[in-house]
Amino acid sequence: MTTQDELRTMVVAYGDVLDGALEPLGPRVGFDSGDPQTSGISFFEGHGVSVGVWECTPGGWTIVDRPNTETMMLLGGVARITPADGEPVELEEGDVFVLPKGWSGRWDVVETVRKFYIIAE
Numbered sequence: 001m002t003t004q005d006e007l008r009t010m011v012v013a014y015g016d017v018l019d020g021a022l023e024p025l026g027p028r029v030g031f032d033s034g035d036p037q038t039s040g041i042s043f044f045e046g047h048g049v050s051v052g053v054w055e056c057t058p059g060g061w062t063i064v065d066r067p068n069t070e071t072m073m074l075l076g077g078v079a080r081i082t083p084a085d086g087e088p089v090e091l092e093e094g095d096v097f098v099l100p101k102g103w104s105g106r107w108d109v110v111e112t113v114r115k116f117y118i119i120a121e
Contacts, residue, residue: 069120079110
């Protein structure tokens with residue numbers, strides 16, 4: 001359990017966390033194409049925010065009514081994100097994007113992606 005004092009402590013994640021080893025998390029829940037295996041590391045959770053690095057091998061899945069807002073920067077790979085009411089957008093290393101609470105659409109990982117993320121409730 002996280003204490004209030006721990007939530008007031010500065011968290012530092014040095015640059016090597018962005019390309020370092022990640023913990024295997026298994027297949028992406030709800031996938032419907034490919035074999036999207038995930039791994040990640042979370043280095044801050046508190047105040048309704050989660051920050052970390054996540055990686056996924058090729059595959060695809062649909063998201064309906066996202067429960068939170070996620071801001072991401074792709075550190076590598078290629079993903080195609082298709083909003084439920086729009087055209088596909090292909091994203092690659094260096095691209096930053098936000099999927100807001102309530103967003104619906106589809107993720108298709110074309111080449112294994114690694115992202116830095118911030119999720120806010």
